[in-house]
Amino acid sequence: MANKKPITGVYLVTDRPLCLHHSLAEVVRLSALGGVSFVQLREKETDSRQFLELAKHLKNILTPFSIPLLINDRLDICLAAGADGVHLGQSDLPWREARRILGNDALIGLSLETKEDYHSLIQTHPNPELDYLAVSPVFDTSTKTNTKPAWGLTGVTWLKTQTNLPIVAIGGVNESNAEAIVEAGADSLAVVSAICSAKDPKLATENLTKKFQY
């Protein structure tokens, strides 16, 4: 897994209904101009054909910036679109299947909802072939339902002491709490509405990116 971009900086997770002022593609383009590090395309209700078209479109936008595109859950969309990897939740395909199918060059991240998720991961695979672990949710949020209790800042710090893998914090991340989450140990901040719903997604991304430059 050499030559991969370090997991740091702002990580945009898309949500089309939350794109209030611009199209999804424009939000992604503006966030790229603002210095976003990673983009994850998350689509839960779309048919496969449209999902693929969106993925290809975003990949075309991001390639000139050398910004990796990850796909939420769907390995097949990743393969068909030539995306850079997948983000997996606890009810998505197992990460080992994803690694087997996508190969070592793919970026693969896994959401942990609880400390038990981490323990059961490490119990079977002390050195999992993952590119990052996502603390999900770090704070309660309205953009994802049915999640377990939030990890909080202490949860981020706890996970940081447990693993050498990069930690992505997701859920309720915004400009006001970003610095505290980074200080707690997060390597990257995943945001949804803070960029998708921003009037100026470029500025929103720039402001979040600054939290890594203290």
Add this chain to the structure above:
Amino acid sequence: MANKKPITGVYLVTDRPLCLHHSLAEVVRLSALGGVSFVQLREKETDSRQFLELAKHLKNILTPFSIPLLINDRLDICLAAGADGVHLGQSDLPWREARRILGNDALIGLSLETKEDYHSLIQTHPNPELDYLAVSPVFDTSTKTNTKPAWGLTGVTWLKTQTNLPIVAIGGVNESNAEAIVEAGADSLAVVSAICSAKDPKLATENLTKKFQY
């Protein structure tokens, strides 16, 4: 695409809510005992993890019978479960992407909802690398919504005159109309409720299989 099983006989398409008298796995096992030729796992509301578990379970049931398992839409589930191929609808991933990703040994079938679907397929690919074309729906049905007007028997016969690819008829197929659909030109009959909802799925499969022995 050598050494593939000919597309003929009864093709079970699963629908868990329609499995009224047995579990899905038991329906599949009984249909295998009854002589089913192909099984397609169709899941529209299930998360990826559960979809994969179901696919693996059905694959284990079918392997001793040498009955191929196809997955509806989801190439990633097919790859992860070691299934034999995919069935694609018009809003699923494009079949050429599926062929590229799954390789020549995979069974890949495509649903055609209208004559226009066929014309646009052939216009770009006079000899598409597909294993079958599905006439969908041959008759109106309650198990699939939002489909275009039914092809009818004349539609089956029309498609048979157009292509050398095997034709699978799906939609409203049951014991009473099966023979007429085969006579109209179908190489295989795809059924959902006629087997899933049968009190005796083995007998239902046997009775449908007989329609190919006239």
